[in-house]
Amino acid sequence: MTQTAARLLSTAMKGRTVAMSPGEDGLIGIPFPEHSNELLSRLNAQRRTGLLCDLTLTSRGARYPTHRSVMAAVSLYFRRLFGAEEGEDGGEGVGDSCSVCQLDCVSPDALAALLEFAYTATLTIRSSGMREVLKGAQLLGIQCVADACRDILGEADDDPTDPVKEAERLPSRRKQDRCSVARAVSPARPVSFMPSASEDTPEYGVLPTQGREGNPPPAAGQAHRGLLMNGGAHWPNESTMIPYRPEDTPSEEEESGAQGRATPHHSQSQQGDGGGGGAAAVSGRKRKSQTPQQCPVCQKIIHGAGKLPRHMRTHTGEKPFQCTACGVRFTRNDKLKIHMRKHTGERPYPCPSCPARFLHSYDLKNHLSLHSGDRPFECPLCHKAFAREDHLQRHRKGHSCLELRTRRPRRGTGPEPGASPPLESFGLHQQHPDHMSAVAGLLEGHGIPMPGVPLLAAARMPFPELLWRAVSGPVGKSLDKAEGGSSPHGSGSVAHRTWEEEEEEDEEQEAAGEEEE
DNA sequence: CTGGGGACGGGGCCC
């Protein structure tokens, strides 16, 4: 598909981001961010009416019709119970023979709350019932809920009776739980445990009986105060939201410090007006008091009080702020305010060196880098320098620098001889988390510490051996050099070469290339 | 392909 066609399609989608792969013929990825929300909402509606319910949970006389697929998706207990655990052939669980599951060990209110969570991604409970919910979440292997309850109760996360925690300490054949639902609500903590549901655990009572009619779920949804949006999907009252943030999981800011985790979202390493940065700014900043909130649509954690409604407008497409001059609408009033400068002619950011004036402060910042000639963003492959980071990213994405090291590295930016390469030397800072994780995983696996990217990120790489094959080609040569030459292919004897030695090798290669010609 | 401007979404600080 041509670029023009792509633009037309993009316009037709009214701003929907259309992922296109120019290299893949006709392959278009059209995201529907509301889909998951609507799907869950409709499943919840089916649950409330008993439609297509193939599982009934009972607790002390209360009955809760539900869907086994949903329960298997949200609960490790049911996943194993139904043999839906990844890697199993389905023969281990109770499977289709179970239609009623008696869970008297979980109080009816707690079970209702957990079911409500399963279908709405929102946990709505009274504080007095927190402990019962915690117990139920632990028993059913819904760890994000257990973590949230522990967090609120102020309990330590080392409960030896917690089967989920206990199993985390046990070796597991699975490195990660790749259940998408579980990950969506618990991104930071892959769970590799199943309660021993198939064993005779007194806590669980499984009655594989058939044919009982389920009563309407008692009080299901009554405690849930929410409003409807996006075709009936729940947007819970923010005051009732309990965001997932495990007690022992560092906040994003903390993570961006010494033990940053490669997240799919960018993390700002430099904060404020440039005065921050550095270790002092990271370690010395006070802990945020504003409780992060989880978006019920995309599960993203939104930091800052009052920021969730702003974020939600990105899903609904609502643009309540309209320019009175041209009618253009914006999702945020601060963006409208900046837009109004175009009509008023106000350009509050003048360049001190030239007559240029700018609408945005960051435009001035970019502009100033032109005057200074500073190009701090250097391609690690061809060593071409850019004034802007996004230009470097575009340069790298386009793979316009297929030829390795067509330019000499700038003396001022090259690593010290024998020193471990900084992350930035790979162009890895704040860009392409997967790529970052991949390289980090490679380096970690070969003894190169990558404090910014833990092994967890590396473990997400599906085919590290393929990546090694990839980097063992022209690109890998650069990496081998940068990391000190610990090649997996046996050479491994070129550790800590200096730039002078590399230049010699370059000259040799150039000479060899000339001979070939 | 690159430089530059603008738009957009997220986070921090403050009121």
Add this chain to the structure above:
DNA sequence: GGGGCCCCGTCCCCA
């Protein structure tokens, strides 16, 4: 806690 303001990173578009 909500909202305004600001800064940042990223993406898109155009020359």
